[in-house]
Amino acid sequence: MLLAIFWTNTLSIARLAALQTASSSLQDTFESISMGLKELPTAVARVKSFYTLVDMKNELASGFTSYPPPGNKAKEGMAINIKNVSFTYKGSQASRDAITDVSLSIRAGQLVVIVGANGSGKSTLLRLLVRLYAPVSGVIELDGHPIEEYNVNDLRRAIAHLSQDHKLLPLSVAENIGVGCLEKSDDMTAIKDAAVLAGAEGLVKKFERGFETVLTPAGTAQMSFNASGNEALTAEFNKMEKSADVSGGERQRIVAARTFMRLFSDDINLVTVDEPSSALDPQGECELFQRLRNARHGRTMIFVTHRFGHLTKYADLIVCMKDGKIVETGTHDGLLKSAGEYARLYNIQASAFTS
Structure with missing residues (x-):
C-alpha cells in the first residue's frame, strides 16, 4: 500500500513538473507572439522602405568619361x-x-x-x-x-570626403576603418597606421577585443529558449550583443581613421x-x-x-x-x-x- 502511494505521489509530482514546464513554455510562446505582433508594423515599414530605396531612381545621371582623364596622374591634385x-x-522654405x-x-x-x-x-x-x-x-x-x-x-x-555626418557601421573597429580603402581592407598594418593618424589608438586599446570590437551591433542574435541556468551560454550571448561604449569624439576619430585609410589609395586626387x-x-x-x-x-x-x-x-x-x-x-x-x-x-x- 505504501509503495502504491509512493508511486502515485511521484507520478503526481512528475506530472505537475511537466505541467509547469509546459505552462512556462506556452507563456513564453504567447509572449513571443505578442512581441512579434507589436513589432510587425515596424518590420513591414522597414521592408517597404528598403524596396522603396531599391527602386529609387538616381537623379544624378552618370556620365561616360572616366576619371582621371588622360594625362592626369595620381596624387597630382584636382583642378x-x-x-x-x-x-x-528641394522643398526648402528659405527665402x-x-x-x-x-x-x-x-x-x-x-x-x-x-x-x-x-x-x-x-x-x-x-x-x-x-x-x-x-x-x-x-x-x-x-x-x-x-x-x-x-x-x-x-x-x-x-575623392575622400570627411564630414560630421558620417556614421559608424555595425562592424568591427578594423572593418569600420578598412572600408575606407577596400583594396587594403585586410591590411592590419595599414588599419593600425590609420588609427594612429586619427588619434584613435588609445580608444582601441581600451576595448577588451581591440580592433575586433564590434561597434553598434545590429542585434541579430536571438535567445530562442530560457538559458538563465546556463551561465556560459548567457555570457556568450551577451558578448555577441554587447555594444561598445563610444563617445562623440571617439566616433569622429574612428571615422577620421577611415578617411586616412582612403588616403593610402593612389586613386585619391581631392580631399x-x-x-x-x-x-x-x-x-x-x-x-x-x-x-x-x-x-x-x-x-x-x-x-x-x-x-x-x-x-x-x-x-x-x-x-x-x-x-x-x-x-x-x-x-x-x-x-x-x-x-x-x-x-x-x-x-x-x-x-x-x-x-
Whole structure:
C-alpha cells in the first residue's frame, strides 16, 4: 500500500513538473507572439522602405568619361573651376538659394579653407563638388571637364570626403576603418597606421577585443529558449550583443581613421573635410588637422570650418562666404589687411582669447 502511494505521489509530482514546464513554455510562446505582433508594423515599414530605396531612381545621371582623364596622374591634385553656380534644396522654405551665383577657381594641389557663418553655403558647395547634388544653374569643371560628364563611380573613387555626418557601421573597429580603402581592407598594418593618424589608438586599446570590437551591433542574435541556468551560454550571448561604449569624439576619430585609410589609395586626387571635429577638444582638433595636411601629398584639399586658428594660416586660398555668396578670397594676411568679413569673423574668435 505504501509503495502504491509512493508511486502515485511521484507520478503526481512528475506530472505537475511537466505541467509547469509546459505552462512556462506556452507563456513564453504567447509572449513571443505578442512581441512579434507589436513589432510587425515596424518590420513591414522597414521592408517597404528598403524596396522603396531599391527602386529609387538616381537623379544624378552618370556620365561616360572616366576619371582621371588622360594625362592626369595620381596624387597630382584636382583642378576645380566653378562658374556662376546656384543651388536650392528641394522643398526648402528659405527665402534665398543655398548658394547663389558662385564662381571660384582652385588650382590642382592647393590647400583651400572655406569659412563663414552658419547657413552661408559652405557645406552645400562641398556637396556639389563631391557630386551628392547637381547645381540648379552654372557649371562645375573638374580637370577641364564638366562634372556631369564623368562616370560617378570613377569620380567618387577619386575623392575622400570627411564630414560630421558620417556614421559608424555595425562592424568591427578594423572593418569600420578598412572600408575606407577596400583594396587594403585586410591590411592590419595599414588599419593600425590609420588609427594612429586619427588619434584613435588609445580608444582601441581600451576595448577588451581591440580592433575586433564590434561597434553598434545590429542585434541579430536571438535567445530562442530560457538559458538563465546556463551561465556560459548567457555570457556568450551577451558578448555577441554587447555594444561598445563610444563617445562623440571617439566616433569622429574612428571615422577620421577611415578617411586616412582612403588616403593610402593612389586613386585619391581631392580631399574634402567638412567640420569633422565638432566633438574633439582643441588639442585633438589641432592634431587631426595637422595630420590631414601632412597626408595631402600634392592632392587638392578643401576644408570647411568655423574655427580659423588651426587652418587658415596655412591655406593657399581662403574663401569667405556669407548668405550663399563668396564675398572674399585671398590669404590670411591679405584678408586681415582688407578688414572685411573674414577679418570680422577672425577678430571675434581672437577676442575670446585676448580680452
